[in-house]
Amino acid sequence: MGEPGTICGRRRCLGKEYSCSMELSLAVIGGKWKPLILWHLRETPTLRFSALRRTMPAITQKMLTQQLRELESDGLLTRTVFAEVPPRVEYALTDLGRGIIPILEALCRFGKEFEARFGVEAADAPAPAAAER
Amino acid sequence: MGEPGTICGRRRCLGKEYSCSMELSLAVIGGKWKPLILWHLRETPTLRFSALRRTMPAITQKMLTQQLRELESDGLLTRTVFAEVPPRVEYALTDLGRGIIPILEALCRFGKEFEARFGVEAADAPAPAAAER
DNA sequence: CCGAATCCGACGCGATACTG
């Protein structure tokens, strides 16, 4: 379909198996938290662990640590440890990581288009049948 | 961070809960199969179930049916049933669904960039420690 | 302050069998 090589056999890169470059990207930026992390690092040179965590109140330390490590080993961000007390760890996007930002922005725009078409409501809405019309 | 409203409280749209428009998009095109399905419908006006299945040998009927139904109820594609025998069902992208294509293409490009940077190998490679170096 | 380790529930996804 389309360009040769766009879709082909089963491959592996950085330990991830896939059949299409697109799948690889989703393996890298997919999941519940990675897009948010990259997004929050979008316009900030560096962010330390606790600051990053404050921007995502719902995430647990375990998940934040885990996702950060994966993003690091995928080369999307750098992790700098300062051997001092109290400990300090700073995270920053790499050039490769910055390449994801336009995609996230596109996803964001599409999401808004989606909301515009189907409507949005607060997640704690009392009853989905008590407004408008 | 950035534009007001870009990241805010917990919302709901089409039954999906999220805190960011980006998450909504990932809920819609994420997962193992949806990107592939949309991709295969990219340049084809319509595809019937069996044809679609032939393009993705690894998918099971159950998953294909399930993912197609979700994409339909999210308004990304249409499902047309022909009441004849043998039965025939055709799927086609909607305008909304076509809006996803540029994002998938961007994901595809990024995936290739990724491969170029880290290298690719066949998934059935005999041993990951018997080449180069 | 920044993690690692463990336990555990939820569900995405697959294999198989059956139906109009």
Next chain:
DNA sequence: CAGTATCGCGTCGGATTCGG
């Protein structure tokens, strides 16, 4: 041909506790 129904595993993600 194009589905449903049932079963079960493996992984994702959350709660909690411990360590440097």
